[in-house]
Amino acid sequence: MIDFIDYLLGGISSGAIIALMALALVLVWRSTRVVNFAQLGQAMFTTYIALTVRELTGSWFLGLIIAMAAGLVVGVIVHFLVIRPVKRLDTSGAIIATFGVLIALEALAAMVWGGDPEAFPPPINNSGYEAFGRIWPFSPYDLLVLASVVFLVLALSVVFTRTNVGLAMRASAFNPEVARLSGVRVNRMLALGWAIAGLVGAVAGVLVAPLSTLSPTSFDIFLVFAFTAAVIGGLDSLVGAVAFGIGTGLVIALVSGYSDSSNAPLVALVLLVLNLLFKPEGVFSHHKARAV
Amino acid sequence: MRYHLPLTHPLLQTVDISVSFGGLQILDEVSIGIPEGSVTGLIGPNGAGKTTVFNVMTGFVKPDSGKVKYEGNRLRHVKTHHLTKMGISRTLQGVGLFPSLTARENVMLGASGHVRSGIVADALAMPWTDAEQRHIRDKAEAAMAELGVLSEADRLPGEMPYPVQKRVALARALVSDPKVLLLDEPAGGIGAADMRELGRLIRSWVPERTVLLVEHHMELVMEVCDLIWVLDAGKVIAAGSPEEVRNDPAVLAAYLGEDDHEDDHEDDHETVH
Numbered sequence: 001m002i003d004f005i006d007y008l009l010g011g012i013s014s015g016a017i018i019a020l021m022a023l024a025l026v027l028v029w030r031s032t033r034v035v036n037f038a039q040l041g042q043a044m045f046t047t048y049i050a051l052t053v054r055e056l057t058g059s060w061f062l063g064l065i066i067a068m069a070a071g072l073v074v075g076v077i078v079h080f081l082v083i084r085p086v087k088r089l090d091t092s093g094a095i096i097a098t099f100g101v102l103i104a105l106e107a108l109a110a111m112v113w114g115g116d117p118e119a120f121p122p123p124i125n126n127s128g129y130e131a132f133g134r135i136w137p138f139s140p141y142d143l144l145v146l147a148s149v150v151f152l153v154l155a156l157s158v159v160f161t162r163t164n165v166g167l168a169m170r171a172s173a174f175n176p177e178v179a180r181l182s183g184v185r186v187n188r189m190l191a192l193g194w195a196i197a198g199l200v201g202a203v204a205g206v207l208v209a210p211l212s213t214l215s216p217t218s219f220d221i222f223l224v225f226a227f228t229a230a231v232i233g234g235l236d237s238l239v240g241a242v243a244f245g246i247g248t249g250l251v252i253a254l255v256s257g258y259s260d261s262s263n264a265p266l267v268a269l270v271l272l273v274l275n276l277l278f279k280p281e282g283v284f285s286h287h288k289a290r291a292v
Numbered sequence: 293m294r295y296h297l298p299l300t301h302p303l304l305q306t307v308d309i310s311v312s313f314g315g316l317q318i319l320d321e322v323s324i325g326i327p328e329g330s331v332t333g334l335i336g337p338n339g340a341g342k343t344t345v346f347n348v349m350t351g352f353v354k355p356d357s358g359k360v361k362y363e364g365n366r367l368r369h370v371k372t373h374h375l376t377k378m379g380i381s382r383t384l385q386g387v388g389l390f391p392s393l394t395a396r397e398n399v400m401l402g403a404s405g406h407v408r409s410g411i412v413a414d415a416l417a418m419p420w421t422d423a424e425q426r427h428i429r430d431k432a433e434a435a436m437a438e439l440g441v442l443s444e445a446d447r448l449p450g451e452m453p454y455p456v457q458k459r460v461a462l463a464r465a466l467v468s469d470p471k472v473l474l475l476d477e478p479a480g481g482i483g484a485a486d487m488r489e490l491g492r493l494i495r496s497w498v499p500e501r502t503v504l505l506v507e508h509h510m511e512l513v514m515e516v517c518d519l520i521w522v523l524d525a526g527k528v529i530a531a532g533s534p535e536e537v538r539n540d541p542a543v544l545a546a547y548l549g550e551d552d553h554e555d556d557h558e559d560d561h562e563t564v565h
């Protein structure tokens with residue numbers, strides 16, 4: 001029983017990070033109906049930028065802020081330079097183009113920073129809290145991760161539900177033509193969706209780096225988890241992405257704890273297949289079955 | 293045959309608009325004008341091309357030839373999202389509300405063209421300090437009050453009866469304070485009492501606003517319109533006052549063999565294309 005609690009506690013922060021990654025995928029899907037397979041490639045790239053800033057200035061926080069800004073910029077660039085031109089021709093082309101972006105970013109990162117894994121130490125203590133005479137697998141750093149994710153999700157929900165831009169983004173995602181008729185600059189809103197997704201992914205990257213290592217391909221595995229969470233959540237539900245992101249993190253922690261962490265991707269795929277078989281429209285989606 | 297009518301001051305007009313889809317001629321040199329301050333009707337049997345005229349005016353469909361003029365200037369490369377700022381507002385056949393947004397949010401959206409603050413400023417400004425947000429909210433509530441749907445402000449479209457949804461859609465078109473309202477079958481699917489009120493409402497907007505009304509309910513059209521254009525199979529076949537159009541043999545022929553449209557309830561779809 002205590003094992004079970006330990007595994008769950010240990011999975012909270014990675015679950016929260018997977019929630020952010022799934023959120024990024026959902027933001028892009030909602031704006032342009034594209035699954036962005038380069039999302040974590042973008043996150044990897046901005047995390048390298050954070051690492052460089054951190055090495056130069058000694059400030060983890062400054063690294064995070066610069067990475068977030070870089071995430072916004074990279075998101076907008078990918079949208080305008082790759083997605084918009086390709087999507088004008090056809091949508092599945094745009095999805096394949098995101099693979100191209102992923103490969104390009106990984107190659108570029110390897111050229112700039114080298115292909116070897118780099119350490120990205122946590123900014124604060126990452127050893128578990130001690131209480132009731134034992135050490136629990138939940139550290140001050142896990143708390144920082146959790147607080148950051150909660151803050152970001154709350155901030156996003158305020159933007160989406162309380163501001164004109166949020167309203168316009170939701171409308172653009174649902175029906176671009178009616179939105180245009182209402183005076184919404186839809187193309188800007190789509191670009192903004194990519195930008196915010198880039199920012200969210202950048203935060204996820206900086207937060208997850210201390211829990212793994214940083215190499216051009218080290219985030220690839222998280223795409224599997226984030227994609228699983230996003231799809232089960234319904235692909236266009238922000239709430240679904242967060243809920244199932246955390247859920248996926250916990251399941252992975254349990255699987256890794258009771259068996260071996262190498263089984264985790266397999267379990268994620270099984271969850272994905274079960275979901276597609278039994279509830280293909282996703283748990284939180286209000287749309288009918290989707291054709292993916 | 294092309295029908296021309298001398299119009300002194302058309303606020304909005306199409307000049308020889310032709311549209312074809314996949315080799316099919318949908319509009320054939322359609323020239324219609326909407327005098328400023330009038331309620332102008334655009335009628336015709338199903339498939340005549342009325343919605344397509346709206347689509348050309350609002351930039352959804354590019355005509356093969358011909359032009360649209362607004363306030364005397366040719367509308368070239370109109371960006372649809374600029375229309376409300378220019379004073380042109382349109383409702384869709386059906387409802388066209390966003391099902392996941394409340395009535396108030398739907399109506400507020402109609403003022404998007406008037407939002408001045410930039411994306412970043414808006415996203416960062418806290419809601420309670422955002423004066424513009426409040427201003428738009430006030431305008432939306434005023435429009436909803438005018439349409440008698442203020443009490444529905446916090447409900448989702450799916451929770452309202454169809455005629456109420458149509459009113460909310462009208463409020464969304466009104467909130468940008470348009471000079472011209474393009475209404476595509478606003479009376480579709482609503483009852484007699486609602487229709488009488490709609491007629492009064494439309495008349496109350498002129499002459500401050502100008503209305504182009506596409507409608508199958510003839511009694512409403514005859515009652516509220518100053519001028520009526522009749523379209524059949526993509527061609528203008530008649531135009532004139534309600535009296536003139538009612539007695540025009542070409543119009544009678546066009547409607548002959550047509551079912552009575554007044555009972556049509558194919559209004560649950562949003563027709564844009």
Ligand SMILES: Nc1ncnc2c1ncn2[C@@H]1O[C@H](COP(=O)(O)OP(=O)(O)OP(=O)(O)O)[C@@H](O)[C@H]1O
Binds near residue numbers: 336337341345385
């Ligand atoms: N995007 C499109 N592609 C192909 N054909 C189209 C398209 N849009 C409209 N049409 C055709 O053009 C014709 C005119 O359509 P339109 O919707 O303008 O008619 P309408 O007068 O509004 O009819 P209704 O009274 O039924 O709304 C129809 O035959 C329709 O099938």
Ligand SMILES: [Mg+2]
Binds near residue numbers: 344
């Ligand atoms: Mg129509």
